[in-house]
Amino acid sequence: MSSISDSDRRSNTRLDFVKVELEYQGERYKVLNISSNGILIYCQGGVPDHLANMGRTEKFEFVLVDPERGSRMDFEGTLIRCMGEEGRRPDRAAITFIPITVKKKSVSELVTVAVAGGKGGVGKSIFSVNLSCILAKLGKEVALIDADFGSADCHTLLGITRLPKDIRDYFRQPESKRDLRSELIETKFSHLKLISGGNNKIDRPSIYSNSLVDQIDKLGADFCIVDLGAGVEDHSLTLYHHAQIKVIVLTPQFTSLQNAYSFVKSAVYRALRSSDKIKDILLKVDGNFAKLYQVVRELPDSDSLKVEFYNILKGYKFKIIGNMVNTPKELGFINILIKLVKEYLDVECSILGVLESDKDIDQSVNKLTPFTELYPTSVNSQKMGTIAQNLIS
Numbered sequence: 001m002s003s004i005s006d007s008d009r010r011s012n013t014r015l016d017f018v019k020v021e022l023e024y025q026g027e028r029y030k031v032l033n034i035s036s037n038g039i040l041i042y043c044q045g046g047v048p049d050h051l052a053n054m055g056r057t058e059k060f061e062f063v064l065v066d067p068e069r070g071s072r073m074d075f076e077g078t079l080i081r082c083m084g085e086e087g088r089r090p091d092r093a094a095i096t097f098i099p100i101t102v103k104k105k106s107v108s109e110l111v112t113v114a115v116a117g118g119k120g121g122v123g124k125s126i127f128s129v130n131l132s133c134i135l136a137k138l139g140k141e142v143a144l145i146d147a148d149f150g151s152a153d154c155h156t157l158l159g160i161t162r163l164p165k166d167i168r169d170y171f172r173q174p175e176s177k178r179d180l181r182s183e184l185i186e187t188k189f190s191h192l193k194l195i196s197g198g199n200n201k202i203d204r205p206s207i208y209s210n211s212l213v214d215q216i217d218k219l220g221a222d223f224c225i226v227d228l229g230a231g232v233e234d235h236s237l238t239l240y241h242h243a244q245i246k247v248i249v250l251t252p253q254f255t256s257l258q259n260a261y262s263f264v265k266s267a268v269y270r271a272l273r274s275s276d277k278i279k280d281i282l283l284k285v286d287g288n289f290a291k292l293y294q295v296v297r298e299l300p301d302s303d304s305l306k307v308e309f310y311n312i313l314k315g316y317k318f319k320i321i322g323n324m325v326n327t328p329k330e331l332g333f334i335n336i337l338i339k340l341v342k343e344y345l346d347v348e349c350s351i352l353g354v355l356e357s358d359k360d361i362d363q364s365v366n367k368l369t370p371f372t373e374l375y376p377t378s379v380n381s382q383k384m385g386t387i388a389q390n391l392i393s
């Protein structure tokens, strides 16, 4: 049977390595030995060809399974060598192994939530950080991307005072070598990892936003929360465009409403511009957004351009977080955005949740701890819990 040193035991408390089996491509193999050098497995009937013929630097993924406890752990490794009796097909394989801390998920399982608002100081980061914490607490693997490049603060809100790395390291790499996974920072909350936007200026981040979008799918998270900076910069709109859940954080203030509407309008414009047909019309109306709507609305309903236009709009549903809302009158103010967006842009908005203005939230910032951690039973924490549950179901 397998053997394992005490230090190995201490560092791997979630699996009983004495009884562990290795699962690779749907097959289970007996583990003969595990040491810091690697794993030795026994393959009845011989080492499968796809494993035996693997290049020595080629990485592959496998799972170590503890059948008794039902626990599983993902690993990545390379083949060291195959062994067996002379003249016979090798039936043992030695493999290197490193744990995959964020399990890979298929794209369809990943939910990306982008948090925008147009205006600074409305609570985008507070919301993003606390949502991430709650989802992680519910057992979801969460990657929080602080996309407020150069002015990032999610790390501070999570209690990280010194950043070991930030997104600039990623942007510095040549396109072919970029791997967003290597920018993930551990936080003190299990299941939650952060990619920080850094506190130093990043030149022209917009040219990199597409590569960022492609890499989000590879992070292997259940949820990727993208906290966007203020304004309507191109890279923010690109990240927002590709998120399944498009959140707008709004406070009951006229300037917040103005900025939120302006962001929504830019996001819709960005979406419509992705269609070549609509781009042509936009050129004809000199990029005048109101005129574009006028032209399209006057087309017969069966017109293919009108159909495409409204199909794009149907795919855009904004979810509003009303923040610092304490009275019905203030809630009414939040509803104005819904009416404006419907009336002028023909796009649906709905309220995802409402948070009250609370000194505890304000204080949680200086305590460098998310308010849902500090005050888990408070009204706002309960509201955050409901929001997270709604996103999961």
Ligand SMILES: Nc1ncnc2c1ncn2[C@@H]1O[C@H](COP(=O)(O)OP(=O)(O)O)[C@@H](O)[C@H]1O
Pocket: 117, 119, 120, 121, 122, 123, 124, 125, 126, 127, 323, 324, 355, 356, 357, 358, 359, 361, 362, 363, 365
């Ligand atoms: N619901 C709330 N109650 C009290 N203060 C809040 C609330 N939401 C946000 N704040 C305060 O607003 C500040 C700005 O929030 P932040 O999330 O950093 O805004 P943004 O990311 O939109 O720029 C926070 O530091 C906090 O003091």
Ligand SMILES: [Mg+2]
Pocket: 124, 125, 126, 148, 153, 227, 228, 229
């Ligand atoms: Mg912020």
